[in-house]
Amino acid sequence: MADVKLDVSLFYGRLNLLIQSWKDANEPDGEKLQSTGGILLVAGNTDDSNPYKKTGALQTFLLGYEFPSTLTFITHDSVIFLCSESKAKILNSLVKPSSDQLSGNLNIDVQVIVKPKDSAAATSAMETVLASIEDVVSQDKKIGRLVKDKYTGKFVDEWNSFLKTKGKEDLIEQASDVSPAVSLILAVKDAQEREYTEVACKMAQKLMSVMCNQMTNLIETEKKITHEKLADLIEGKLEDVNVWQGAKYAPDFDNTYADLCYTPIIQSGGEYDLRTSAQSNSERLKDKGIILASLGIRYKSYCSNVSRTIMIDPHPTQEANYNYLLELQKFALGELKEGIAANDFLNTVKSKVAADRAELESCLPKSFGFSLGIEFRDSFLTLSSKCTRILKQNMIFSLTISLADIEDPFDSAKYYSLQLIDTVRVGKERSTILCDGLKELSHIAFFFNDKPSKSKNGKSQTTGKPASASPNKSTHSPRKAGAAVVTTSRKGRLRNDGKEIDNEATAKRKLHQKELAERRQEEGLSKYAEDDGTGKGSEVKQWKRFESFPRERDLPSAVASLRIIVDTNKRSFILPINGFAVPFHINTLKNVVKQEEGDYTVLRFMLVAPGQITGKKEDTPFEDPNATFIRGLTYRSTDNEHMNEVYKKVTDLKKAVLKREKDQAEKADVVDQDQLIEIKTRRPIKMLDISVRPSFDGKRQAGDVEIHTNGIRYQSTLRSDHRIDILFNNIKHIFFQPCDQELFVILHIHFKSPIFIGKKKTKDIQFFREASEATFDETGNRKRRRQNNGGDEDEIEAEQDERRKRSELNKHFKSFADKIADASDGRLEVDMPFRELGFQGVPFRSSVLLQPTTECLVHLVEPPFLVVTLTEVEVAHLERIQYGLKNFDLVFVFKDFTKTPIHINTIPSGQIENVKEWIDSCDIPFSEGPVNLNWSAIMKTVTDDPYEFFKEGGWSFLNSQSDEEDEDGHSDDEDSAFEVSDGVYGSSSDDSDSGSDFDEDASDSSGGSSGSAEASGSGSEALDWSDQEKRAARADQKKKKGAGESSSNTKKPRGREPSDDSDSDVSIDSEEEAKKQKKKKAPARKR
Incomplete structure (x- = not known):
């Protein structure tokens, strides 16, 4: 407060007004002032939670500033200040003013008493004040104070302790409450107060205009933001110099003197709180309907208040109600004038509404506003039925005209509210708005959609913007965007190989899946409630500045x-x-x-x-x-x-x-690793003669792997520059895969962030050693040919040697992996694939064995590797789940929606129950559908606005799709053969029944149970292993002879040929799509 200078003339002028009003008090609220000999104000520490207290307001009224930790005692002829030394320096300017600074014939003695830090001296100073108080009491006068103001702090505690020590607590506690009388004195504003209030109103109106523009821009660009975030955004605009640039609201206008009376209140979506204590919630700003926006600005301590209604694609009845609100405000301004009692004004306005629009009478507020000034809301002067005070000229009110809980014409189960608040000055004949604007219907009604929709009364109206392309809306469902529905017949179904599904286990799994889906939905709503709706998937690119030549002289001379x-x-x-x-x-x-x-x-x-x-x-x-x-x-x-x-x-x-x-x-996602800290005190634990993938130059190289303090190091034995350092803090998973039924024993590491090996970026590195080598014993072969027993002993011995070697390799690699985990101080755990839970699938280009681990689903045998961290999976979706299809696809959607979903195609249908059981055991919600979905389009919808996606049902559309298909597409009584569409939601994999060479190769390479018979369209009976081997041999022979495709000799499937008649039960969304379907069916007819 060192720079504070008091306006001495202003102080004495307003002090004179206070004392004259005190002496002339003849109103009911002023009766207590007549018997009051002194007004005591004890201000403590500043209370940020409640800055509007009458003690501070009276200080500001007299001094222009609020003085915390200050005692003020005012009588008819004296003013005493008790404060610290620093405040006393400022207040001393009021002592012994010049004659031109005094107002009228005022003769008041101003005394400033310093309260020292020394307790004894402080007590002496407080005794001086107490003596003045006792002097007033001795004249049979009461002490007046502002009872509702409760202050805390060291100053207040010391004063109360002093009174208690002196036994004078009753002297203060029995003091009269002069708050209503002070309220009336402060309610009438002088010229300077009206100027400050008018500036505050103009600033509030400007900020309201900025807020409306901000809201409409967000709605027009379909960007999402919560009410809280928008309120914070507008709050920040108060200090934005660009907003106030060029503003001339007063000759000495300075926006740094302004502050918000409260955080802006923004409400939409059918839930409206019209109280001044309302707060902006964390819900999204709605892009249709009614939006209420309120804010108040305080300029040089004087408050203003404004509230506006924004209408997005309004109904005609809403427009009519708002026009009536404008009419009602004009009427209220005419009635709010000098001489009228506050409760009479309320009754007059209510009578008009009862006469004009009786159905709206119940929607009116209980109070039409309140007096405001230095205090934002004066509770002693409100425009309500309980206040009987007479209004005077130059009083300032926040006039509230509102209609609450009107039935929504678009939805009878919902309600909306309208509100119009302006700061007005009471005049002799009528009140005037201090800053008017942004009020007419043409200013606050916006139409973003010309698409007509019917309201509840059946009339065609303009309602909101078109439905967004959310996957859970039936009109925009991925299943119905042009893809033909697949249907099957009984004859085309596969047998379940005699397996019976446990109905009880299935019921438990469905119940568990329902719980998981609900949990994901709740997590999604909670996680993205604060999202601004732009989403990571729709991040706006930043403009980059390019500079060729900063100065003209930098141009080459050749120009x-x-x-x-x-x-x-x-x-x-x-x-x-x-x-x-x-x-x-x-x-x-x-x-x-x-x-x-x-x-x-x-x-x-x-x-x-x-x-x-x-x-x-x-x-x-x-x-x-x-x-x-x-x-x-x-x-x-x-x-x-x-x-x-x-x-x-x-x-x-x-x-x-x-x-x-x-x-x-x-290189954007490649992080610089820390330096590897080598072990110097001893030789590091080492594993010798290890190969690495990926390698530096594409060739297999032997090297050594060493365990150091904070990581491991691979060093090639051939080239010293071929070195790879791997730090523990960048290892996400470490896997050990034994060489049982495999060619290699593997130690696989999956990174958190990719690294470069040579010039290749990778997230996986693998250390491996071959389990067995091809050896040819020519001597043994000759020996076996000479002996009658066929040499079984040598063959058995070779098998035993290989088993022993594999066992030693497994033990060696497992031990080394455990030592890595131990060296990481518990940060890593060695994971191991469960082969018995594995299933065949095509994650990339060929069919491989995918094996679950404790935390992941992996394929580690050959590159490209696959590591799916299950805790990062949001949902799993099983595609092409239909009777008659011999395989299905699996899609993993990650919790990080910016990541591309993982597709695993062509999983044998016989594995479907095992896959479901495994996914369920990992606490991952899964769904299933009959067709392949366009996941790029789905994920774009999700990333554009995750919150809206979850609010409209989230992943439930995946289940609803399969439910619709079960209801509409499947019938046990139909006898049509299945047909598969590739539509816009075509899969990344082909159907196994199409007879493609890809499926034959996949089956051969996998060595699984599907066999080549599935790829060639077998009949009703499955082939055993010998039949499959014979068929494969015949197919190979025909390929060598050039006899054509192996599929030409396969059996013709039972059932009718795919046809275009109505019995096929295929729904096609367009004529063009139907033509595509006919072209696709042509090869089937040829067969």
Whole structure:
């Protein structure tokens, strides 16, 4: 408070007003003042939770500032201040003023008493004040105080302790409450107070305009934001100098003197609280319906209040009600005038509503406003039925005209509210709004959608924007966006190989899945409640500034020739335009085209500009999209050699820049690892003669793996520069896979962040050793040919040696993996695949054995490797679950929606129950559907607005899809053969019944139970192993002889041929899609 200077004239002028009103008090609320000889104000520490207290208001009224930890005692002829030394320096300016600073014939003695830090001296100072109080009491006068103000702090505690010591607590406790009388004195504002209030109103109106623009922009661009976040955003605008630039609300206007009376209140979505204590909640701002926005600004301690109703695609009845609200406010302004009692004003307004619109009378508020000034809300002067005070000219009120809980015309189960608040000044004939605006229906009603919809009364109305492409809406469901529904017949179904599904276990699994789905839904709503709706998937690209040459003198000297010059160092090319050398950065170039036209060579430079269709870069941001852009420049010259050279340099430069950007993007998620701390005190634990994948140069190399303090190191034995350091803090999973039934024993590490091995980026590294080597014993072979027993002893001995070697390798690798885990201080645990739970599938291009572990689903045998961390999986979805299909697909959707879902295709249908049971045991909710979904479109919808996605049902659309199919698509009485559509939701894998070579290869490579018979469309009876081997042999022979495809000799499937008649029960969404289906069915007819 060192810079505070008091306005002495203002102090004495307002003190004179206070004392004169005190002496002349003749109103009911002023009766206590007549018997009061002194007013005692004891202010403690500043209370941020409740800044509006009458003690502070009276201090501000008199002094222009609030003085915490200060005692003020006012009588008819004196004012005593008890405060600290620093405050006393400021208040001393009030002592012995000059004659021109005094107001009227006021003769008041002002005394400033310093309360020292020393307790004895402080007691002496407080005794001086107490003596003045006792002097007033001795004259049979009471002490007045503001009873409702409760202060805390050291100053207040010391004062109360002093009174208790002196036995004078009753003297203060029995004091009269003069709050109502002080309230009436402060209610009438002088010229300066009205000026400050008017400035506060203008600022509030400006900020309300900013808020409305912000809201409408968010709605128009379909960006989502919560009420709380929008309120915080608007609160930050108060200190934004750009908002107040050029504002001249007063000659000495300074926006730094302003503060918010309360955090802006924003409400939408059918739940409205019209009280001043309402708060913005964490719900999303709705893009249709009624939005209520309220805010108040305090300028130089004087408050204002404003509230507006924003209407998005309103119903005509809502517009009519709002117009009546405007009419009602005009009527209220005419009735709110000097001489009327507050309760009479309320009754007058209510009578008008009862006469005009009786159905709205119950929607009116209990209070039409309150007096405001230094205090935001004066509870002693409200426009309610309980307040009988007479209004006076120049009183300032927050006038509230509102209608609450009106039935929503779009939904009878919901309600809406309308509110209009303005700060008004009471006049002799009527009240006037201190800053009017943003009120007419044309200013606050916005229409973003011209699509008509019917309200509950059947009339066609404009309602909201079109439904978003959320996957759980039936009109935009991924299943119904052009894909043909697959149906089957009994004859096309596969047998279940005699297995019976345990109904009780299935029921338990369904119940567990329901609980998991509900949990995911709740987690999603909670997680994304604060999301602003832009989503990671729709992040706006940032505009990048490119600078070729900062100054003109930096241009190369060759520009004087006015020829096209390419500067590779500056990544720029310089074009002559009208005699000037104009540089262009290579990033501004879209492409360059060279053409030969007779003796001329023509170069066309096509530049990047807004509005162009440039594929993936069509959303390229620009600093000012409304600026004038050059889209293309054409040059021609007979100097063909130079033009060819320019063309080559420009294209090479463009390629180099694109390659550099690609390399940077590839390295974006690569983190710099810490330095490996080597063990110096002893020899590190080491495993010798180990191969690594991926390798440095693509060739298998032997090396050693060492365990150090904070990680492990691989060192090639052939080249010293082939070294890989792996830190424990970057290891996400470590797997040990034994060589049982495999060619290799494997120690596999999956990283948290990728690293580079040579020039290859990888998230996995694998150390392995071959389990057995191919050996040929020519001597033994001859021996076996000479002996009659066939040499079984040698064969048995070789098998035993191999088993022993495999066992030793497993033990060696497992021990080393455990030592790595121990060295990590418990951060790592060695995981191991469960082969017995494995199943065949196609995660990439070939069918492999996928094996669950404790935390993951993995394929580690050969690259590309697959590691799916199950705790990161949001949901799993089983696709192509239909009778008659011999395999299905599995999709894992990650909790990080920006990650591409993992597809595992062509899983044998015989494994479906095992897969479901395993997924359920991992606490992952799963669903199933009859067709492949377009996951790129689904994930785009999810990432665009995750909160809205979960609010509209989340992943429940996946289950509802399969339920609809069960209801509509399947019938046991139908006899049509199944048909599969590839529609817009075509799978990444082909159906096994299509007879493709891919399935034969997958079956052969997997060695699983599916066999080649499935790929060739077998009959009703399954083939055993000998039949399958014979068929495979015949197929190989025919391929060698060039006899055509092996599928030509396969049995013809039973049932009718796929046809286009109505019995096939195939739903196709368009005529064009039907033509595609006929083309796809043609090969089946040929067969």
